[in-house]
Amino acid sequence: MGPKREQDVTVDEETLRKALHDVAGERLQSVRVKDGVATLVLEVGGMDGLTRDKLEMAVRDAARLAGATEVRVAMTAEKGTAERPAEAKKPIIIAVGSGKGGVGKSTLSANLAVAMARLGRKVGLVDADIYGPSQPRLLSTEGRRPEAHDSKMFPIPSPFGVAMLSMGHLVQPGQAIAWRGPMAGNALGQLIDAHWGDTEFIVVDLPPGTGDVQLTMLQKHKPAGAVIVSTPQDLALMDATRAIGLFEQGGVPIVGLVENMAGYISPHCGEESDPFGMGGAEAVAKTMNLPFLGRIPLDLAIRRESDAGHPPAAGDGPQAEAFLGLARSVLAWLDTPANNPAHRAA
Ligand SMILES: Nc1ncnc2c1ncn2[C@@H]1O[C@H](COP(=O)(O)OP(=O)(O)OP(=O)(O)O)[C@@H](O)[C@H]1O
Numbered sequence: 323m324g325p326k327r328e329q330d331v332t333v334d335e336e337t338l339r340k341a342l343h344d345v346a347g348e349r350l351q352s353v354r355v356k357d358g359v360a361t362l363v364l365e366v367g368g369m370d371g372l373t374r375d376k377l378e379m380a381v382r383d384a385a386r387l388a389g390a391t392e393v394r395v396a397m398t399a400e401k402g403t404a405e406r407p408a409e410a411k412k413p414i415i416i417a418v419g420s421g422k423g424g425v426g427k428s429t430l431s432a433n434l435a436v437a438m439a440r441l442g443r444k445v446g447l448v449d450a451d452i453y454g455p456s457q458p459r460l461l462s463t464e465g466r467r468p469e470a471h472d473s474k475m476f477p478i479p480s481p482f483g484v485a486m487l488s489m490g491h492l493v494q495p496g497q498a499i500a501w502r503g504p505m506a507g508n509a510l511g512q513l514i515d516a517h518w519g520d521t522e523f524i525v526v527d528l529p530p531g532t533g534d535v536q537l538t539m540l541q542k543h544k545p546a547g548a549v550i551v552s553t554p555q556d557l558a559l560m561d562a563t564r565a566i567g568l569f570e571q572g573g574v575p576i577v578g579l580v581e582n583m584a585g586y587i588s589p590h591c592g593e594e595s596d597p598f599g600m601g602g603a604e605a606v607a608k609t610m611n612l613p614f615l616g617r618i619p620l621d622l623a624i625r626r627e628s629d630a631g632h633p634p635a636a637g638d639g640p641q642a643e644a645f646l647g648l649a650r651s652v653l654a655w656l657d658t659p660a661n662n663p664a665h666r667a668a
């Protein structure tokens with residue numbers, strides 16, 4: 323006795339075609355049924371990976387519902403590349419760097435991205451700090467795992483309108499990774515070459531210093547510009563100068579300097595004082611003939627909210643205004659045709 327099908331339903335081609343047409347519309351190119359096995363051809367030209375996957379799943383479900391015992395799906399992309407600008411156009415990268423650690427790069431990257439999104443742009447974020455990723459915490463996506471298709475990852479949506487990818491989404495929290503140079507570069511590449519869809523800008527939070535990750539970034543993923551963060555102290559400023567040198571050598575224009583932790587806003591009286599001094603970054607920007615993008619005050623609320631996964635840029639306190647101001651300056655720079663390769667090409 324031959325093997326018996328679990329479900330002995332015969333599905334007729336016409337019923338199936340109708341059911342599938344309801345799901346796939348004109349994308350359905352052909353339907354054939356033989357012995358309960360449905361063979362379908364879908365035209366998927368111009369679709370991004372996620373939409374394609376969704377269509378395939380919907381079609382499979384519909385075919386099974388209509389009685390097919392097995393569903394085979396083939397895809398063609400006859401319509402060619404003309405209809406797929408969304409996936410073909412790569413996002414523009416803005417690197418956030420500093421010479422020194424702990425100056426607030428990650429805090430600034432997260433809030434800059436959120437503020438740019440608040441100004442109506444489609445913004446993503448890549449946490450390139452593969453040794454000490456902090457963005458999942460800052461943007462409340464801890465513990466999430468990205469899905470993949472075609473060996474490319476889908477960015478994880480954060481609750482603040484910014485999709486993101488971080489090495490922190492791929493390893494267990496607290497797990498140390500001893501990345502060697504090329505591996506580190508590769509890991510960063512996977513975060514950047516993801517399914518970003520129609521994301522216009524990706525803010526990249528770089529680890530401090532001038533190591534492999536930074537070099538790979540410059541060579542392979544050419545940022546349109548770099549935002550340099552410094553605290554007001556002289557030492558941090560010297561390190562910032564070194565970071566500026568690295569970007570300039572790599573042919574990456576400097577969008578400008580941001581002074582973080584400038585002036586201390588007392589949580590008690592709201593009065594401002596200057597534990598680290600103030601104005602140093604602006605002076606450095608001036609001597610180096612670079613734009614000064616603004617000042618973010620040292621404010622306990624920034625630390626508290628950031629640690630709790632609520633970027634202050636998403637709120638409506640005075641801190642949000644500081645980040646929105648920064649985002650406006652960065653966008654003004656990016657929207658200047660000479661600074662923006664995408665605009666240049668258009
Ligand atoms: N303007 C600010 N006011 C108060 N606290 C701040 C401010 N900016 C950053 N911080 C706090 O300072 C600490 C270091 O910030 P952050 O992690 O962003 O620095 P980083 O440059 O990314 O550090 P690393 O080099 O370790 O990656 C964090 O606890 C953060 O909340």
Ligand SMILES: [Mg+2]
Nearest residue numbers: 427428451456
């Ligand atoms: Mg950091």
